[in-house]
Amino acid sequence: MKKILLICLLILACEEKYLTLWHEDLDETEIADITAFLKENKYKYKLENNDSTILVPRETHYEIRMAMARNGLPKNHRFICELPPVKSIIQDPRDGKTYKTTKIGEQIWMAENLNYAAKGSKCGSVERIVADYRERDSIRAKYDSMGIIIDFADYANTLKDENTEYCDKYGRLYNWKTATTACPKGWRMPNNSEWQKLITAIGGNSTSSIKLKAKSWGNGTDDYNFTALPSGYANNDSIFHPGITAEWWSLTEHNATQAYSHKITYSPSVRLDTIFKSSYGSLRCVKD
Numbered sequence: 323m324k325k326i327l328l329i330c331l332l333i334l335a336c337e338e339k340y341l342t343l344w345h346e347d348l349d350e351t352e353i354a355d356i357t358a359f360l361k362e363n364k365y366k367y368k369l370e371n372n373d374s375t376i377l378v379p380r381e382t383h384y385e386i387r388m389a390m391a392r393n394g395l396p397k398n399h400r401f402i403c404e405l406p407p408v409k410s411i412i413q414d415p416r417d418g419k420t421y422k423t424t425k426i427g428e429q430i431w432m433a434e435n436l437n438y439a440a441k442g443s444k445c446g447s448v449e450r451i452v453a454d455y456r457e458r459d460s461i462r463a464k465y466d467s468m469g470i471i472i473d474f475a476d477y478a479n480t481l482k483d484e485n486t487e488y489c490d491k492y493g494r495l496y497n498w499k500t501a502t503t504a505c506p507k508g509w510r511m512p513n514n515s516e517w518q519k520l521i522t523a524i525g526g527n528s529t530s531s532i533k534l535k536a537k538s539w540g541n542g543t544d545d546y547n548f549t550a551l552p553s554g555y556a557n558n559d560s561i562f563h564p565g566i567t568a569e570w571w572s573l574t575e576h577n578a579t580q581a582y583s584h585k586i587t588y589s590p591s592v593r594l595d596t597i598f599k600s601s602y603g604s605l606r607c608v609k610d
Contacts, residue, residue: 359395360386414438414506423609424547427523429516430609432509433549435493435570442500444481444602445489446554446562479562481602488564492553495562498581498599501571505607512608514574514594517584527591535586550586556602569595569603 356376360367365386367378378386412432413420422433481495496504502511512520521530524546535542536549554564572582576596583603585593597603 355395356390359390359393363389412506416506422547422549426520426546426548429520429523431520431548432607433547435551435553436496436504436605436607437489437493438504438506439485439494440496440500440504443494443496443504444483444556445486445494446492446556446564447480447482447486447488479564481556481562492551493604495553495556495602496571496605497602498571501603501605502573504605508610509607510610511571511573511605514572514582516608517570517572517592517594521592529590530592531586531590534592540588541590552586553604555597555604557598562602569597570606571603 424433524533533545534548534550537544550568552565555569556562568586569583574582580596583595585595
């Protein structure tokens with residue numbers, strides 16, 4: 323028996339995209355049985371890596387998988403490649419904004435936070451406090467009479483009704499009531515079951531945060547084109563906490579004053595949380 327070490331491979335150089343079938347501990351006879359089965363059923367395939375790697379066209383990958391399972395070829399066979407996440411673009415007819423989407427498992431999600439200016443939504447704003455400070459040598463600070471720095475400029479993190487650069491990148495923030503109806507037609511605010519379905523589709527919660535984060539955010543790998551960014555949250559109208567977490571609303575209520583959210587921080591897993599409905603969080607819409 324020989325160990326076949328393969329990497330999930332997509333051949334993009336030709337028009338037909340192939341997926342690798344990975345079989346562990348198959349001997350030459352078993353490999354021959356598989357290729358004979360493919361020939362007999364007139365499935366297109368090709369061999370690589372000294373005839374130890376079997377590649378089949380992406381469009382017939384699932385059909386072949388089911389056919390092999392029905393015929394028991396080979397015993398304990400498994401496939402390491404599923405179809406890659408499907409990306410597309412949709413347009414919100416209310417304001418003309420466009421959003422990337424991604425198919426994960428059986429669901430289609432927006433791959434960006436919603437940025438629709440629904441009544442009651444806010445934009446995060448990060449601004450320097452400028453009173454009593456002056457710029458010198460590219461440093462904004464407060465100086466004493468001798469020109470010595472006695473305090474550095476601080477930042478004011480606030481929420482605003484109008485659009486800001488923060489919203490352009492991270493989307494708007496919504497209280498729970500506003501979020502329940504903010505998604506465009508054909509899309510909806512996901513509940514806890516739909517969030518759990520997403521987490522299950524990407525392999526469970528142990529490394530879900532890493533897989534969903536954008537590559538630009540810490541240890542994120544963005545394996546499923548979800549592209550989570552640290553959009554922040556707000557406890558009320560005036561205190562905004564940017565750049566640390568992503569916190570998305572769930573439609574599922576905890577009680578009369580609180581609802582559930584799903585949060586990404588430094589942890590490798592997505593955290594289920596409860597926050598007050600009057601708080602402000604991000605919104606990811608899932609397709610109906």
